[in-house]
Amino acid sequence: MRHPAVLPVLAAAALASGCASHGAYSGSIVTDRPDFTESPVAVPRGAVQVEAGNTLERTDDVRANTLGETLVRVGVRGGVELRLGLPSYVRVAGPGAVDGLSDGNLGAKFELVGESRAAGLVPTTALIVGAALPTGSRAFRGGGVSPEAKLLVGWSLGEAWALSSNLNVASVDAGDARTGEVAGSLSLARSLSERTGAYLEWFGTRPDGAQGTHFANGGVTYLFTDNHQLDLRVGRGLGGNRRDYFLGLGFSQRW
DSSP states (O other): OOOTTHHHHHHHHHHHHHHOOOOOOSSOOOOSOSSSSOOSOOOOTTOEEEEEEEEEEEETTEEEEEEEEEEEEEEEETTEEEEEEOOOEEEEESTTOEEEEOOEEEEEEEEEEOTTTOBTTBOEEEEEEEEEESOSOTTTOOSSOEEEEEEEEEEEETTTEEEEEEEEEEEEEOSSSEEEEEEEEEEEEEEOSSSEEEEEEEEEEEETTSOOEEEEEEEEEEEEETTEEEEEEEEEEEGGGTTOEEEEEEEEEEO
């Protein structure tokens, strides 16, 4: 096949078709895309949710296209989900042009304080634990398993507004050694109508011993039904990486 990223998408669809309970769920789909900040809400028990997309980005003088971005989320019990990140097809242009599959990842999300218990200053809270796996093409494959943990919090600010934040820590492969990396984000979302939402976000990452990068990011989401969502996002670097940018389009479905 000329586009290897089609394989992860087909695999996700097959898994969803085979595992879904096809039940009715209260409320609309809640996704972990398109912003950097992941939601503290797990998918309902028995649900299978697939989120996928395509991102074009520029970092320094290097341009990349990432197709797939497929995350399969399976609700195994109330407040607990399993997560499978399938490899994406990445095409890098410019100096050192290369293409291939990125690493996949495996993890789980655990709600610590569910929406029904969150009130006032007490946020909805969850924890994601997982690891990137060295399954990609040679050009994109990590040197080993890279564990990570993410603390997710969110506050409801009335009927139309919501504020959420993540704090992430990871152990990443840095060529001949491993290093730690810390990332954080703050996202403000607003419901524009019954089907349309928008958000503004700041996020940044800082590897040990290296200069951090910061981005401003915004986007919109549209619900075709309670189980189908389309998203669009655009972001730009801040400070020392202000020439960097990205834009992306995605689709999510819950069974």
